[in-house]
Amino acid sequence: MTDDDLDDLIHAADLDGLVRMIDDRCSTGDWDGLLRVRDQARSAVKTGRQLWPAATMAEYRLALLAPPHHVAAVLDESDGLSGQFTIGPLTEVAAQHHTWDALRSELTPSPRAAFVAHERVIRGDVIDDDIADVLDIPLGLEGWEPTYPIATYRDNDADFPAPRLPTNWKEIETSSEAERLNDDVELAVQQLVEPWLSGSNGTVEVVCVEGDVGDAIGALGPRRARVCELNARTAMAWIAWAGASGGAHGRRRGAATGRFGAWWILAAIGDFLDNWPVNPDALGQFANELNWYRWDAFEPTIGWTLQLAVEDGSEGVAWAVSARDST
Template identity: 45%
Template sequence: MENLGSLVEAGDLNGLLRAVDGLCQRRAWDDLVDLADRCEDAIERGKQLWPIAGHIDYRLALEAPGEYAADVLDSITPRFSVGPLTEVAAFAHTWEELATHINSPHVAAYVAQERVLRGEDLTGDIQAHPEVLDLPLRVEPWEPVYPLASYRSTFVEVAEPWEPRAGLAEVASLPAGEIDDPELTAAWLDLVSPWLTESNGAARAVVVDGDAVGAVSALTIGALRLGPLETAEAVQRMAWAGASGGAHGRRRGAALGRSLAWYTAGVTASTEWPVASDALEDALGSLRWYRFDEGAPDEGWALRLAVEDPAEGWAAALAATDLVQEDIV
């Protein structure tokens, strides 16, 4: 460990990364925790080692046994992590491996939801703290297959929403009069918040007195293509966006993605929060969902979603995009 101490004092980032790899390969978890403590002490003294400290926490969450992984968890995505550590740990561990080592109800709730989205039914498990996120501790029959992240030592792969059953068709643009509904537009924009605040994205949401074509037309110029979505397809796209950080923002995780999708769907369907699964399913049944584009597929990250309530005569739409930097120049 003396050599590791020298690397810390020298601020040798490359050497420390190699040391972290070596400790993980040897499964020397106590030594890795000790190195993390040394880096934290050095940071307190002004050394720029927070990338190493963050990477060690990431590797512990991903590769170490549950007791070590649980010790580094919180629900905030670290600055240099490719995803929230609650999601990282839940990708690599079962709920049973983690649950007894988590003391924070907030952290436990997020980890539990990540495990639920990976197929575990935790209904009735008080350690999962369902009161934190007010979501079922199982995936409901009417819900989609959620796009999930797969983590490796240096990168993450995230599944995309599936291709909808129905295609897109050209429609004539016919803007409708806008309605002031700040609660609904705020909920829709929250789905892509990191795209706007941490990346290069742009987004606008509208509510109109009319149908989905009228709402979408208020957000587009020129060519317009529209296609219907099943309710599950719309929820899946909302959850994917809510979990994402866009091109350059920090990923928020599938647990928060599901939470935002449920909340946004509930606000859209005029339900009270928290909402029971059967009540939300019934309320969503009265709405019609759509996707759209402006005549060609979008590049980068995009969420173009619309909904209409035929009985009440209103519609809403969201157009959100985020490009990698080189696509903007």
């Protein structure tokens, strides 16, 4: 299909025909032609032709499949339009098949380029370049960090797996009598799952108390509860998964944002936020000194859930988090 055909499809606002053209140009590796589809479909929206699905599909395929030069073209932030409606952030999509070494010379230094770098870190790259300080966390995974769950993008859909969690439940006693404390963790958790709240149907409750895990969970209301112990790596992976996710209907933010959210919450628990960026070794040591749990009140798990409890035995303080979203 030629560019004359493209003009006809744009004029007729033929979405089905444009989808066939996108598939055809992907199969033949006509990336310049695919970029023209994206550009013309986007321009047509300004004239009232609702062709944004074609523009979105074209730029998504370019970020996922095209050579680095074309990836850089769709990551260009100058117009503020690219990636608005894709199923995941283009920075994460591009990072799936393109290493940082392949992209670095093509990307203009920018916040979006920095996010690509952080996405590649989660996939194992160690980056020594001087990039924009958008997250202020290391450009390499620390030894105490987990293997974070990552998205798998395909031509027309994607998987966003959650980490595997233990199921060796133990019932505990709860109490609602413990003194509640004010700290920065509640706001940090709200920021972590913000897409669940603003873009979907989610809810979140967070409490900090003097006491243990039973006191913290009891402060949220359950009279009966059960817990599974987690190690720090699993807890961090779970928090990061929640921070990357858009929940049922919200906008996915990507694994790099999820990793940052896990660091930020851990720093809030340890009262390190005033010293951000934190010392990675100190933060990792602190993470491993805490007692981590998943918990529930014997209810079924439905939809997107982060029900986490944390004990700091040395300080006699505990936190409980209940964040949920469902279709």
